[in-house]
Amino acid sequence: VNSDRNSFYLRRTETVARELVGKKLIRVINVDKRIIRLGGRIVETEAYGYSDDASSHAYKGRRKRNEMMFGDVGRAYIYFIYGNHYCLNVSARAKDASAGAVLLRAIEPSEGIDIMTKYRNVNDPFSLASGPGKLTKALNIDLRLNGIDMTNYDSELHIELDTESASYIEATYRIGITKALDKKWRFIDPSSRYLSWTNRSLRYNDKPVK
């Protein structure tokens, strides 16, 4: 039921980030009047908080860009970064919290691999969606999808919660940030071969980057 899916996201952002590892991210597109599903199993996520998290876009309050982090849970928060890339989050936070979102960093491609290969213009399956910028390019995600309800299985971008979370999930330091380096809010399936590249070194160093 949809209310169950909503309550899944209405918990601490770190908890949701952890349990999303193993769930299926699905993008539905229209190609030559055919409905095609793209996506795969989520293997890497990061939690971003509010005033407790200096590296979060929501840290300094509500703005036009980050408003999805403050609204309904289970919505896509998409932003453009480094003049090149889009990143996809799903909003999630505890009932008494003001803002929060989970950055989806990598998936293990399983559906529509040929189409994703075209969007990405690479052949290596391990490079298809193993990083937040790669993932959005593989799934043809941009700002038009910002705010879409990801709890609704009819949405052209959604997360299917009826698959199990990964059996073993590891918490590590987050990647590519310069503040709040102490929080272990990055969650991975360490057995996956589809993690973002920075992840592999982190798994062994167990130290924050930068």
Place this chain on the structure above:
DNA sequence: CGCTCGATATTCT
């Protein structure tokens, strides 16, 4: 394999 660096739009100071 690992490291450095340029690209380049939006937000923040």
Place this chain on the structure above:
DNA sequence: GAATATCGAGCGA
């Protein structure tokens, strides 16, 4: 002006 929740090319070992 500076920083940024990134990526891939180019280089060296």
